[in-house]
Amino acid sequence: MNKVYDSVEAAIRDVFEGAVIAFGGFFSAGRPAELTKALAKKNVKDLTIVLQQVGTGNEEILDLVTSGQVKKAICNYPFPRSASKGTNHPFEQAVRKGEIEVEVYPMGTFVEKLRCAGAGLPAFYTPTGVGTVVTEGKEVRIFNGREALLEKALPVDFAFVHAWKGDREGNLIYHDTAQNYNTAMAMAGAITIAEVEFLFETGDLDGSYIHTPGIFVKRVIETGRPERDIVAI
């Protein structure tokens, strides 16, 4: 199998209006910056974006926001940490104006919703968030004397992930903490697209140490190793 595409543009050609797209990465580490930039240029409207947070260390995602392509964001740490930075931040401003809807989940719930979508499990119970605003509108149930709330799987139409090494069949290896959400998002995507820093021939990666087996990945593009800026949150 050869899942390699020649360009990021070709790899995202079928992203449609209203699509739900997950973006891997945690702050600066392991984010699919090249795919995101190509998406911003493509200018597809009414997107729901699923990601850790918007615009701190992954500034390229802001182009989607400022160009009005984002309808909704599903996050776990949506805003700049500092309230004063937030006031001047285009994403927070768009949320305050009601232009973008935001849904927030605790990190562990967020990642599990994605994994469950990829794993064919429609829902799960978690003790996280019981007795907080996260519980609102959700079923709460007691298991072994402890309350837990019902959370549903979060499937996505597309998952954009960033890997260190990849082969032609979509087997992926992430680098250090750049793995983060990429693994769960790769599972959750109906169409998962991986930008890889280094493309290998099939068979050149050790099959015992693959983080994302190729079955979860539909398309692969080699985008090179980026130079990341140092970011303060």
Added chain:
Amino acid sequence: MNKVYDSVEAAIRDVFEGAVIAFGGFFSAGRPAELTKALAKKNVKDLTIVLQQVGTGNEEILDLVTSGQVKKAICNYPFPRSASKGTNHPFEQAVRKGEIEVEVYPMGTFVEKLRCAGAGLPAFYTPTGVGTVVTEGKEVRIFNGREALLEKALPVDFAFVHAWKGDREGNLIYHDTAQNYNTAMAMAGAITIAEVEFLFETGDLDGSYIHTPGIFVKRVIETGRPERDIVAI
């Protein structure tokens, strides 16, 4: 941290009557044979054993059965494949006589029950088993038009796992398909005990390719690389 024990006997010293114990392995691959042999010698009663199956390729587990230490088995492929082999099999005979209770789950449900126990998730819904005997006595609920049944986490008091390489802090690497249930069971165990073929100093294993991070493992024993027999099921 140094989690290394000198002997399998010392590592299992606190296994108690009535304990729930998970055993890694799938048929012959990746089974904690040395820990199991030590447990059989220790002769602790009323055990609930949690494992793929009993006695095909993991004959050492039969000593627990024939010596009457097993009260219950939670499995996914409990009996020999062949009905005629089964008739002469001590585990199947014990089950037929009502001496051992058996609970059976589909493979995917079985492994997820263990992972959820290790991951602090009390329960999940799965479409697997809907409309079958597996559903009996369980809640069925519809998500997105499809039925799913409620399954609960399966925590275990002890998990015995077998790894290829391990270090003093309990970081484990499994070999090929000998990984199988070991990963999920290591997570599920209140006390997870790993027998490793090769023990390394902490820092000698590549941290990017650890299958089970040391936090899930309480005790480590080096037992050498076994010679496995070829087994027909």
Added chain:
Amino acid sequence: MSSTKKIIIPEMPPIEREMIALRIANMLEEGSYVNLGIGIPTLVSDWIEGRDIILQSEIGMLKCGPLAEEGGIEQDRINASCEFVMELPGSSYFDIGTSFAMIRGGHIDVAVLGALQVSAKGDLAGWNNPSRGLGNVGNIGGSMDLAAGAKKLIVAMDHVTVDGKAKILKECTYPLTAKVCVDIIVTNYALIEVTPRGLVLKEAIAGVTAEDVQNMTAAPLIIADDFQEMEF
């Protein structure tokens, strides 16, 4: 109609198990991920060597290779039937949790399973033959997950039991593996599609008529407009 319906076996001998496997292999598309169950399904692997089809083994291996010959055996590399297998370029290993995420999550394009019975609606009974007398406990293994999760489910089996009883029935009488899950049944006499209208007979082996197949089948068959001889 019931499972006790009188079954008439045609004079024409059935095809071998290998040919059932070949017919199925010919249905698989290039670029697909496939899981093969124990028994006849395993034989499909003999017919796809060199093709762009990746086999998943539920034990936790993707791109599972052919059975290992003497000398190529690695004791820690087995398939879900506990047979030693070969590695291929691009093979990968993972835990059973991830393996069943693939299976249940709809990432497997085709699963090929054996069966004890299949119903007119595509219910599958395959894990528990009540004659074994073990009640509701038995070897479920990965079958229920595969039946629930694969995008397409092909059943490979003999058309009737060794003692001449129908295996394709209006309703299954054995414990189910999953309801309404089978897409195609390939037997040693015929190829049948499960559709919302019912069972559609698409192919029969050379020398066997649609009537012959119906006479071995305890559920009504709709003869396809393009009904034809099974080719390989």
Added chain:
Amino acid sequence: MSSTKKIIIPEMPPIEREMIALRIANMLEEGSYVNLGIGIPTLVSDWIEGRDIILQSEIGMLKCGPLAEEGGIEQDRINASCEFVMELPGSSYFDIGTSFAMIRGGHIDVAVLGALQVSAKGDLAGWNNPSRGLGNVGNIGGSMDLAAGAKKLIVAMDHVTVDGKAKILKECTYPLTAKVCVDIIVTNYALIEVTPRGLVLKEAIAGVTAEDVQNMTAAPLIIADDFQEMEF
């Protein structure tokens, strides 16, 4: 008592943030797995170098090392606060799903978190200051999972807000992170244990009396039998 209760700040200046961190570091046991939140909790790491304590970072790193100096920076190796960190012998990396399996699954012995408010029952409010005016959306991050999952939860915070309001209250008025989750509160004036009987004042810094602490606290304090001066 409410959060508007009149708070009296003692004349004795509080200890520095680093000393709060040191007090907490001294409570950690050898051989424990610890997760440190943003803010004062992060400073705990400065006091445990050379000790047999393993730090977990929710981004997916176990045995997270100290902050990386110029030259030791690897752009793909950051902690959950987006700071570059060092690797140690035995460090490992994994995905966030596995990371939160560790956290929620009770594998973390101690979590140290900052807080905006703590209640008499040990409720924690830390993720959302309503003054920001963003309603029910905000930066939850990993805080709710840590509060729900860690075996022991220590809160590290200033005793009162910058504008002199109580942070330890009968009931939290800010959105909760988790109910009944805090075990110990260490502030720049005192160490308080949360018990089923209520808040037990165990230690106060030198020159500060139990009464002084009560005067800064909008929940009733029980003075421990072994109440003593905070030592480092």
